[in-house]
Every structure is written in C-alpha cells, then in structure tokens.
Amino acid sequence: MTQASYPSLRDRAVLVTGGASGIGAAIVRGFVRNGARVAFLDIDRTSGEALAAGTGALFLPCDLTDTTALKTGVAEAAQRLGPVRVLVNNAANDQRHKVEEVTEADWDFSQDVNLRHQFFAVQAVLPGMREAGGGSIVNLSSVAWMFGAPDMVPYTTAKAAIVGLTRSLGAALGPHGIRVNAVAPGGVMTERQMRLWHTAETKANLLARQALRSELLEEHIADAVLFLGADDSRMITKQCLTVDGGLR
Template structure:
C-alpha cells in the first residue's frame, strides 16, 4: 500500500496548513511521511544529507528540502530556523532519522559509539529544543520520536543502536512532562520490521522474512504507510490528549 491508497484512509482537517518538519525524509519511512503529510495539505519540510533522494522527494511532493547533517547541531538549528522563516512556526516535529547499521560489540570504539548516539539519539533532543519555543508560542504542538522494536526483542548485533533507541523513550517521556504545560505533546512510535528498499536490499532474506512473519500475530509484511498513518493521527488534533505514550506498529511481534 502507498499514498495512492489515501482515499481508503482518514483525512485530518486539523493538519491542513500545519507546518510539519520531518527528519530523514529523503528515503524509506521518512519519504512516506513527507508524502502523507503533503497529501493532508500540510506545509511540509524535511532535513536529510541525501541530496539526490531529497531532491526527488521534494519534486514529487512539493515539500521543502533542506540539506542537513543532523549530527551537526549548529547546522540543525540553522535549518530549523530557516524552515520556520520560509513556512511558518513548526508545530509538528517528526524525529524519524536514524541508521540501524549492524556492528559487533568487539569492534566498537568510543568514537563510533559517540557517532551512533549523534546519529540515532542526540538530534532528537536538539530538534525538539529548537521547535519548542515556536510550539509554546502557538499554544500547541506534537513531537513524535521514533523508537525501535530491536531492543524490545533483545536483538543483538548492534549495541550502540539499541542503546540509543531505548533512550528515546526516556527522552520523550521527560519532554512530555516538561512541555505539557505549554500544550505540547510528545509520543514515541515504534516500528516493527518495515520493508523499505534499504531493508529489502540488506537484510530481507527469505529465511529472515519467514522468521519475522512467524513471530507476528498478523501475517503480513509491514510497509512505510503503515507507520505513517499512526504518525498522522498523533500529529492531528484527534489525539490532542495523548502524550508520554508509546505506540508499537509491528503486526504483533512483541
């Protein structure tokens, strides 16, 4: 299923003209998020360091693409400010960007560990920090952080990634408490194994897919639109009293 199935699913009037910022929007789940919010009539911007993919998504959706290495906090802050200057105050932030590269515990050095934290965790805080004053002034906002089922399933082979993703939950709940008095919500979406092009290319062997489906209650592969529809609801006013919560979209695998 894709954005072409939009007629089958909900439209959210509260998302029309709302300024939405997506991190990691040049491919995979992020690209689908950009497309889905654009289809809702939102004013969408996304940050990514993939210029080729970003330009393609921007051309296809009409969204504003800003080249940004999210590990560079100064660049991140400047690009968030640029988005607000062009589109208006950001009131929906989707902290989607991450990389689930596999790595053995024996080979991890401090420099690699720090880089994985910067790639998968640190930017989620600094993006939230950058948009919080805009949301406070607007009297409302929705921050949606992305976790992972990997640590919930005790998955090995990438300890820095699973550590960072587990920490997202603590970050989101703390932000929900601190920002709630300003009408700002913060929740976590936890994707299961979502079959993006990257996943299909690198890890989706027939044996791995069969094992994943065996574990799931619903015996279907999950795709980016399955995640996007949960994110749309959390961004819209329909979920206005939902905060500090975790939503797992994994077909019932954990």
C-alpha cells in the same frame, strides 16, 4: 484501503527529520496528502530532491549530527513555512556490530544519529511551537530494543533512551500545550533494509513471527505518526505506540 484524513493538519507547518527515503518519505507524503506545509531535513540530496519534486515538500539538505546545521535547518523551515507545529524526529541509522568490535567512534556516531539530534531538534522548534500555542512532537523509537537485538547494541541503547526522552519531554512541555509521543516500528523492510541486511528468507522469517501475517509497510508507520501529529490525539502524550504487527 482508504486512509484517514485529518483536517487539523491542513496548512500546519510540519518538519520531518530523515525524510528523504524509507519511513521518513512515507511520513512526508502522508502529511502532504493531508494539506500540511511540510519541510524535511536529510543528508541524502538525490533522494531528497526527487521526493521534493514529486510532493512539493520543502527539502533542506542537512547533516543532523551537526547540531549547528540542524538548528539552521529548523530556523529556515520555520522562516519559510511558519512556526513548526508538528515535529517528527525520524532520522536513524541501524548499523550492525558485534559487541567485541564496537569502537568509541561507532558508539558516539550511533548516539548522535539516533538520539542526540532528537533532543536538539525539539529544543530548536520549542520557542516557535510554544508561541504558536502548542503542537505535537513524535519521536521514532524501535522494537529492536524491546527484544534486545544482539548485534545492534549502540542502536538499541539509543532507541530505548528515546522512550525516556519522550516521557520526560512530555512532562516538561505539557504545560505549554505541546504533546510528545513515540512510535516504535517493527520489521519494516525498506529498500535499505533489503539492500544491506535482509534477504527474502530473513524477511519471510520475520513475517512468520508476526501475529498479523501481512507485510509491515512504511505507510503503516506513517499512519500512526499522522494520528499523533493531528488534533485527534490531543489528550495523548508521554506514550510509545508500537506498530509491529504483533511481532514476537
């Protein structure tokens, strides 16, 4: 299938968090394919270095739960590529816990890795994006909070909050020409998902719950992010786009 190309993304500085693998890596590859100048932050050095070598994107090792390190990474990306015009807050960790077993440390980690870094990444790119005349911010949510995944309460809480974050930031930053949207992926069976949580049987069961019976791929999520990052979506803000094949 031929994928859309977006001339407005050419030479535009793009920053992706959690871009070393899975959906994040597909997003990085998509922006590179469109001629953007791409940097990505990730804690996984091995995967990050491999992706950078294969795409030419700039990999900056970073623990996103360390806000000081996050701000340093954003500053380096802007110094080397120019003001960030597209920020994709993709990084996440969908740990499973029984409700009775969640500790305070589990809760805090989930909010830090799934929610907190999104706000502070926005805060870090804001001065340059505003000075550059505007931009686009895309926050990754999840359909897990919409149907209430019972063993993912800290995660679904954070992913639901991202929609509220998106709407408020869209209202706050719109006067500066900055759009803020969210994308909520469905059951994308990344390598990590299959290694940690799913089997061939559970994957087939998930596919059977989709209205569209084709496998949901990382690239399908990246396609939605590219559209929201490009000027083609210039009058879209404060929205959450669900990409789940009609999951029910």
